[in-house]
Amino acid sequence: MKINLKVWRQKNTNTSGKIVNYVVNEVNPDMSFLEMIDVLNGQLVRKGEDPIAFDHDCREGICGMCSMVVDGRPHGPLHGTTTCQLYMRNYKDGDTIYVEPFRAHAFPIIKDLAVNRGAFDRIIAAGGFVSVSTGQAQDANAIPVEKAVADNAMDAAACIGCGACVAACPNGSAMLFTAAKVSHLNQLPQGKAEATRRALNMVKQMDAEGFGKCSNIGACEAECPKEISIENIARLNREYIKAVFTGE
Amino acid sequence: MNWFQSFLVSSLGQKIVMSLTGLFLTIFLIVHLVGNLQLLHDDGGQAFNLYSYFMTHNPLIKTVSYLLYTGIILHTIQGLSLWRQNRKAAGGMKRYVKTSTATSSFAGRNMAWLGILIFIFLVIHLKDFWYVMKFTSQLEMITYPGQDHEVKNLYQLVSVEFKELWVVVIYSISMVVLAFHLLHGFTSAFQTIGANHPKYMTLIKVVGKLYAFLIPIGFAIIPIIFYCCK
Ligand code: HEM
Ligand code: SF4
Ligand code: FES
Numbered sequence A: 001m002k003i004n005l006k007v008w009r010q011k012n013t014n015t016s017g018k019i020v021n022y023v024v025n026e027v028n029p030d031m032s033f034l035e036m037i038d039v040l041n042g043q044l045v046r047k048g049e050d051p052i053a054f055d056h057d058c059r060e061g062i063c064g065m066c067s068m069v070v071d072g073r074p075h076g077p078l079h080g081t082t083t084c085q086l087y088m089r090n091y092k093d094g095d096t097i098y099v100e101p102f103r104a105h106a107f108p109i110i111k112d113l114a115v116n117r118g119a120f121d122r123i124i125a126a127g128g129f130v131s132v133s134t135g136q137a138q139d140a141n142a143i144p145v146e147k148a149v150a151d152n153a154m155d156a157a158a159c160i161g162c163g164a165c166v167a168a169c170p171n172g173s174a175m176l177f178t179a180a181k182v183s184h185l186n187q188l189p190q191g192k193a194e195a196t197r198r199a200l201n202m203v204k205q206m207d208a209e210g211f212g213k214c215s216n217i218g219a220c221e222a223e224c225p226k227e228i229s230i231e232n233i234a235r236l237n238r239e240y241i242k243a244v245f246t247g248e
Numbered sequence B: 001m002n003w004f005q006s007f008l009v010s011s012l013g014q015k016i017v018m019s020l021t022g023l024f025l026t027i028f029l030i031v032h033l034v035g036n037l038q039l040l041h042d043d044g045g046q047a048f049n050l051y052s053y054f055m056t057h058n059p060l061i062k063t064v065s066y067l068l069y070t071g072i073i074l075h076t077i078q079g080l081s082l083w084r085q086n087r088k089a090a091g092g093m094k095r096y097v098k099t100s101t102a103t104s105s106f107a108g109r110n111m112a113w114l115g116i117l118i119f120i121f122l123v124i125h126l127k128d129f130w131y132v133m134k135f136t137s138q139l140e141m142i143t144y145p146g147q148d149h150e151v152k153n154l155y156q157l158v159s160v161e162f163k164e165l166w167v168v169v170i171y172s173i174s175m176v177v178l179a180f181h182l183l184h185g186f187t188s189a190f191q192t193i194g195a196n197h198p199k200y201m202t203l204i205k206v207v208g209k210l211y212a213f214l215i216p217i218g219f220a221i222i223p224i225i226f227y228c229c230k
Helices: A033-046 A118-125 A147-157 A164-168 A175-186 A195-208 A219-223 A231-246 B003-009 B011-040 B046-057 B059-089 B111-135 B154-161 B165-192 B201-229
Strands: A003-009 A018-024 A096-100 A109-111
Touching: A018 A033, A118 A175, A118 A195, A147 A175, A164 A175, A164 A219, A175 A195, A175 A219, A175 A231, A195 A231, A195 B011, A231 B011, A231 B165, B003 B011, B011 B046, B011 B059, B011 B165, B011 B201, B046 B059, B046 B111, B046 B154, B059 B111, B111 B154, B111 B165, B165 B201
Parallel strands: A003 A096
Antiparallel strands: A003 A018
C-alpha cells in the first residue's frame, strides 16, 4: 500500500520546524509504524537526504522510548498501544497521516520527532525510588502485602515513562506519570517509609520542570499505552494533602 | 516560604483552591436557586421580598456573603492564572498541526472560556439586581401585613427586567454556559481533593450530571416564565 506522510522536520531545539510531505510506496500491512518510517528513512538516505530522527528501543511496547503524535494522538489512534506496536494494517492504501513530536514546554525538541524527556528522569530522581541497604536479598514473602494493594501498585507500576500523558494533556501536565510512580511506591510497605518525602519532592520537581496543572480532563488516561487510571491522580492528591498537613 | 505558602503555590495547592472555591460556589447555587424559586409563587412577590430582606439582614448570612465574594474572586483569579500557566506548559496555543479532540470533552478543554463568560454574566447580573438593591433607592418600599418593618420590592424590579426579551436571552444562554462549566467542574472538584474510588465514583458522576443539568434549568425557567406567563 501507499501511505502519504506529513512529518514534522526540525533541525534542532533552536530552529523552527515545519511539516514536510513524503510518500512511502510498498508499505506492507504487517509492518509496524516505526518500520514504515525505517523504510522511508532508507529512501531518504539513498537520496542523500537527512533521515527522520525518532526515538525507539525495544519495539515491543515495554521500554517507553517511542514517542510520536500520530494524527493528533500520542502513540496513534489505538487504545493501550505504543507507536511501535501500531501496525500498518490499521491503515488503508492512500491514507494521509500526520506525524509530529510530543509537545510540551518541558519536553524540548532535540530533532524532528525526538524530544528530550529528561524532565521525567529528574522527577524520578526526586523520589521515585525506595532507599534500601544493599546486601543479601530478602525473602520474597517476608513482608505480607494485601492482594488488592499489590494489584493496585502493580497496575501503577506498569507505567513505562513514555510521556504520552503529557503530550495528550491539553495542559501539558505530568500528573499521570508522577501519580503512577507515587501510587506504585507509596502503597507498598517498602515504599511507605519515604511516602511523605516522595509525594512532596516529586510534585515539587514536576512543578519546577514547568509541566502544567492537571484539570482532570482525562486525555492522559485515554491515551496512556499502559492504561494507567486517573484514580492514581486522586491517590497522589490524597498522598500530597496528607504529606502537607500531617507529614513531619 | 513556610509550608503553607509553598503548598498554596504548588500545582496541587492551586488546584485545591480551585476545587474548594468551586465546591463552595456549587453549594451556593443550590441555596440561591431555592430562594429564587419563590419568585414563582403567586403572591405578588411577598414570599420573595421577605426572603430577600432576611438574606440581607441576617448577620450570619451577611458573613457568608462576604466569603462568597472572596470565593468568586479567588476562583476567577486562580482559574485565569492556571489557564495562563497551562497554555505555556502545553507549548503555546498552536500545539499540533493536526489536532484531535477524541480524548477530551468540550467542557474540559474550555473551562477558562466558560468561566470568563460566567464572570461576564455575573457582572451583568449583579449590576441588574444586587447593585440596584444595595446602592440605589430606586426600589419601592412596602410593608406586608403582620410585619413591623418595610422591605424593598425587589420582586417588582425582577418582573420588569424579565419582560425584556434580550435580558431573558442573555440569562438563558448564560445558564447553558454554566451547565457546561459544571458538567466538567463538579466531578473534577472531587477528583482534585482526592475523592475518586471505584466504590463511589459512579455516584459522584451521576450526581454531577444531574446537578449540571437541573440547577441551570432551574435558574433559566425563572426569566422564561416571567417573560411568557406572568
Ligand atoms: C457560579 C459560578 C461558578 C461555579 C459554580 C464554578 C465551579 C467550578 C468547579 C466545581 C470547578 C472544578 C474545580 C476543580 O477542577 O478542582 C471549576 C473549575 C474552573 N473554573 Fe469555575 N465555577 C464558577 C465560575 C467561574 C468563573 C467566574 C471563572 C472565571 C474565569 C471560572 C474558571 C474556572 C476554571 C478556569 C476552572 C478550571 C480549573 C482547572 O481545573 O485548572 N469559574 N469551577
Ligand atoms: S502514565 Fe502512561 S502515558 Fe504517562 S508516561 Fe506512564 S505509560 Fe506513558
Ligand atoms: S520502542 Fe519500546 S515501547 Fe515502543
